[in-house]
Amino acid sequence: MVDYTLQIITLGTAVLGALCGMLGSFAVLRKQSLLGDAISHASLPGIAIVFLVLGVKNNNGLLLGALLSGLVSAVFIKGIISKTHLKSDTALGVVLSTFFGFGMLLLTYIQKLPNANQSGLEKYLFGQAATLLASDVWLMSSIAGIALMVVLLFWKEFKMVLFDADYTTTLGFHVKFIDTLMTSFIVIAIVMGLQTVGVVLMSAMLLAPAAAARQWTNKLSTMVFLAGIFGATSGVLGTAISASANNLSTGPVIVLIATSFVMISFVFSPIRGLLFRQIKLWNNRNDLKLMKTLLFMYNIAKNHENISHPHKIQLLNNFQGYTRKSLKSLESEELIVLEKGDWSLTEKGFHTAKNLYTNQS
Amino acid sequence: MTNAQLEIQIILSLVAVACALPGVFLVLRKMALISDAISHSILPGIVIGFFITQDLASPLLILMATLTGVLTVVLVEYIQKTGLVKEDTAIGLVFPALFSLGVILIARNAGDVHLDVDAVLLGEVAFAPFDRWMYNGIDMGPRSLWMIGTILSVSMIMLILFYKELKIATFDAGLAASLGFTPIGIHYGLMTVSSVTTVGAFDAIGAILVVAFMIVPAACVYLLTTNLKKMLVGSSLVGIFASITGYWLAHALDTSIAGTIATVLGLLFFMVYLFAPNKGYISQWYKTKQQKTEVAMLVFMLHLANHEDERERNINHLQEHINWSKQRAKKVLRLAYQNNMIEVKDEVINLTEKGLAFTEKAISYISDNKNSELEGIKQNFFLFRG
Numbered sequence: 001m002v003d004y005t006l007q008i009i010t011l012g013t014a015v016l017g018a019l020c021g022m023l024g025s026f027a028v029l030r031k032q033s034l035l036g037d038a039i040s041h042a043s044l045p046g047i048a049i050v051f052l053v054l055g056v057k058n059n060n061g062l063l064l065g066a067l068l069s070g071l072v073s074a075v076f077i078k079g080i081i082s083k084t085h086l087k088s089d090t091a092l093g094v095v096l097s098t099f100f101g102f103g104m105l106l107l108t109y110i111q112k113l114p115n116a117n118q119s120g121l122e123k124y125l126f127g128q129a130a131t132l133l134a135s136d137v138w139l140m141s142s143i144a145g146i147a148l149m150v151v152l153l154f155w156k157e158f159k160m161v162l163f164d165a166d167y168t169t170t171l172g173f174h175v176k177f178i179d180t181l182m183t184s185f186i187v188i189a190i191v192m193g194l195q196t197v198g199v200v201l202m203s204a205m206l207l208a209p210a211a212a213a214r215q216w217t218n219k220l221s222t223m224v225f226l227a228g229i230f231g232a233t234s235g236v237l238g239t240a241i242s243a244s245a246n247n248l249s250t251g252p253v254i255v256l257i258a259t260s261f262v263m264i265s266f267v268f269s270p271i272r273g274l275l276f277r278q279i280k281l282w283n284n285r286n287d288l289k290l291m292k293t294l295l296f297m298y299n300i301a302k303n304h305e306n307i308s309h310p311h312k313i314q315l316l317n318n319f320q321g322y323t324r325k326s327l328k329s330l331e332s333e334e335l336i337v338l339e340k341g342d343w344s345l346t347e348k349g350f351h352t353a354k355n356l357y358t359n360q361s
Numbered sequence: 362m363t364n365a366q367l368e369i370q371i372i373l374s375l376v377a378v379a380c381a382l383p384g385v386f387l388v389l390r391k392m393a394l395i396s397d398a399i400s401h402s403i404l405p406g407i408v409i410g411f412f413i414t415q416d417l418a419s420p421l422l423i424l425m426a427t428l429t430g431v432l433t434v435v436l437v438e439y440i441q442k443t444g445l446v447k448e449d450t451a452i453g454l455v456f457p458a459l460f461s462l463g464v465i466l467i468a469r470n471a472g473d474v475h476l477d478v479d480a481v482l483l484g485e486v487a488f489a490p491f492d493r494w495m496y497n498g499i500d501m502g503p504r505s506l507w508m509i510g511t512i513l514s515v516s517m518i519m520l521i522l523f524y525k526e527l528k529i530a531t532f533d534a535g536l537a538a539s540l541g542f543t544p545i546g547i548h549y550g551l552m553t554v555s556s557v558t559t560v561g562a563f564d565a566i567g568a569i570l571v572v573a574f575m576i577v578p579a580a581c582v583y584l585l586t587t588n589l590k591k592m593l594v595g596s597s598l599v600g601i602f603a604s605i606t607g608y609w610l611a612h613a614l615d616t617s618i619a620g621t622i623a624t625v626l627g628l629l630f631f632m633v634y635l636f637a638p639n640k641g642y643i644s645q646w647y648k649t650k651q652q653k654t655e656v657a658m659l660v661f662m663l664h665l666a667n668h669e670d671e672r673e674r675n676i677n678h679l680q681e682h683i684n685w686s687k688q689r690a691k692k693v694l695r696l697a698y699q700n701n702m703i704e705v706k707d708e709v710i711n712l713t714e715k716g717l718a719f720t721e722k723a724i725s726y727i728s729d730n731k732n733s734e735l736e737g738i739k740q741n742f743f744l745f746r747g
Contacts, residue, residue: 033450034394041569080634083642086388089449090580093393094630097573101623104569108617126464200401204457211446211454247468252461259458266445274443 005130006243012132012140013235013254016193019144021209021231022151023189025224026182028210029162034089035077035183037203038096040190042073044103044199047124052110059136063191066124070187073099100199127198129239129250140192147185151224158182159220197251208258209234215269234258290330291356293322297336297345298353307350310342365490370608372489372506373622376562377574377600379513382520383555384575385592388583389531394449395434395552396575398456400559400568402433404463407563412470423508423560430556431549433459489565505565512561516554520593523547528589570619574600577626584637603629657685657693662702662720665712676708 027033046069047062054061073095080091123131151158157178160168169175186206193202213226238254267275293316300315301307316322327343330336335349345353387393406429410422433455440451494504501507520527530537530547537544555575562571578596586592607622614621635642664683668674685693697703702716712720 028446028450031447031449033447033453037394037397037453079642083645084584084634084640086580086583087391087393089391089393090388090576090583093397093572093576094580094627096397097569098577098623098627098630100569101573101620102627104620105611105614105616105624106620108620109614112615200460201457203453204461207450207453208457211450215445249464249468252464252468255457255461256465259454259461262454266440266443272445274445 006239008134008137009129009132009243009250010236010239012137013129013196013239013250014232015137015140015144015235016196017205017209017231017233017235017254017258018228019140019147019231020189020193020205021213021227021229022144022224023147023186024206024208024210024231025213025220025227026158026162027186027206028214029220030182032183032186033207034092034203035074036186036190036206038077038092039070039073039187040194040199040202041096041103042099043067043070043191043194044100044124045069045106046072047194048103048106048110052106059133059195060139062124063194066191066194067187069099070191071184074183074187123198124194125199126249127194127196127201127251129196129242129254132196136195143188143192147188150181150185154178154181155221162220197254201251201255204255204258205231208255208262212258212261212265215265215272218271230258230261234261286326290326291353293326294330294335294349294353295356296322297343298350298356301345301350308337308344308346310339310344313341313343316343366608366612368490368503368506369618370605372503372509372565373604373608373618374601375506375509375513376566377578377604378597379509379516379558380562380571380574381578381596381600382516382593383551383558385579385582385589385596386527386531386551387555388576388579389589389592390551393576393580394452395437396555396559397572398433398437398452399430399552399556400563400571402456402459402463403427403430403556403560403563403568404460405429405466406432406463407560408463408466412466423557426560426563427553427556429459430559431553434549434552434556505561508561509565512558516558519550519554523550527551566619566622570623573623573626577623577630578603581626581630581633584633584640599626599629654692654696657689658697658702659720659723661693662697662712662716663724665703665710666717666720671709674710676705676710 024036027036043066046065046067048065049069050062050065077088077091077095080086080094081088086094157168157173160171160173161175161178161182165175165179168178189206190202193205197205209227209230210223212230213223216226217223234254234257238257239250241257242248242250242253265273267273270276296316297311300311301309313327327336327338330349331338334346335352337344337346384393384396387396403426406426407422410419410425413425414421416422436455437451440446440454441448446454489505490503492504494501494507526537526542526547529540530542530544534544537547558575559568559571562574566574578599579592581599582592582595586595603622603625607625608618610625611618611621633641638644661683665674683690694703697716698705700715700719701713702719704711704713
């Protein structure tokens, strides 16, 4: 029997993974992958301020603070990019490091306060899945439900803004609103994950499932769905693995599993994968070699009246591109005929070689 | 001011300059976030180096960490080259994975490792003066002072030696390649210097402040100047100023030095962002507003030029012809009037000679985009600048 706490944690990480995968797909496609990293770091001062001002240690209150500070940081990032000539990477870096630094300032200030029982704030830095409660999981699930509804409701708009924002504007859609909505939900997903995987690793939670899903499909709906599945699976597997061994924090394990999904997808995806691409490359190269051989033969054969006049294979010796195997495969395509140490072009072979440069197909 | 305090400030200032130099190039090359990636992903290198040497200041550890930093760059570039994901996604995939590896390595060996993830991420410069370098029993000063001093001198020498190459490769990689420099070599050189600096700085100030020290001063100065030499000097000065201010502020508030310096840097950036002449938020806002009025003025003057009928140009009938609010109309009129483009006679607005000439010039500029004719009026109008 798996105990109750573990069930809760597993459920929590699964829901979180699915939520992040789904919303992360939009971030990845909008080239906003690192926005998640910046926002997750920038949520720290919000948590500290809520604690400092209101004195609450209530989880939802702190998350609200994180959400606000994340949104403020997103506004700053947008402002820097649109109003100055600084590029997005600089804007993200500036906001990330200074907001996080300010958060650290506040956290250390809180620590030194005489009556502060501040234990628990640190968990947002590195995440502690073990502190997930049933109520947290409920919150996560309802947020995931709302996010799913919003995504379904605005599916068409999201899709259009993703792929052609200018066109969407000309059609009369309120792109700024859709944009803000999308960014807000990405911020919400980040904030939900802080407690589980922490500030530093949150960006990977958002990116990795989406990047993996992207490799298997060119269709947005399939990608979002797959990313959700990948995210949930990494959550469940990560929790299981970290629970089965001592001293394995859940967050990093989840991230490593999600990363391995990405690596597997990079290599084995049938559409874009590296392995497939390599195989295609080899095939093309072989094909090219065969055609080269055929062309060499053609150049010899065309000087004879009878194109199928047999020639010695040794004739090919000063042409380096042929092997026994390549001759065999040319024969199997009925382009040449091999007969005891001799070769001769067939009618088909002659024409193929003749049209090699003119016939593009 | 005690000796230790002075030493801390010297260390911080040296770190600030050491970070600012590669930082300027990272910002200019649009690779600012690679510093974030490096600063996180050196963790496994540090951990493995520590397992081997059991000494946080050993050169082997620094070497391992630097190698991990360069490995990060190589991995990111490899993934980018496959074209399977966009470039920023590649960064976002690599460093969390390496960081996770580091965290797990630490956690698995928690018993016998005197190494804390917090320490790597946040650093504690306040302890730096206590870790001293003894040579033949003589106290040579804090170890991190020597370390960061060495790193700074090396990167200074590299900068002076390869300044021209760096400059060309940064602004025109194609030209650099065609002139026979190797942009790739310069790129990896810069990456190695960034890695070494990050490693050298991490135990004093932590990974996040390294990012702040590298990016924020450069970003501030980039809003103020576009001269590379001025940027290098300026960002070093901004870094030093923030270090010393931040140190004393942290002292007063009793807070994390790294966090406070980052906050000071953030405030500095915010001020520059708002008030920078030409490129700041306020001047951009003013420029946009002014351009709007100028476009309106041009439209208005075209209207005047196209309408011979005096009734059409009567000041009281303007409202019917051009649908502007009263305030807006006033602003446009005032601008035109101040530039002697129009004159008002018997409640009828006429274009002056200058106004007519201006309108024609502006139209020909807009239609065939030739710049030369406008040299005279360019100074007065934002519309025709950049």
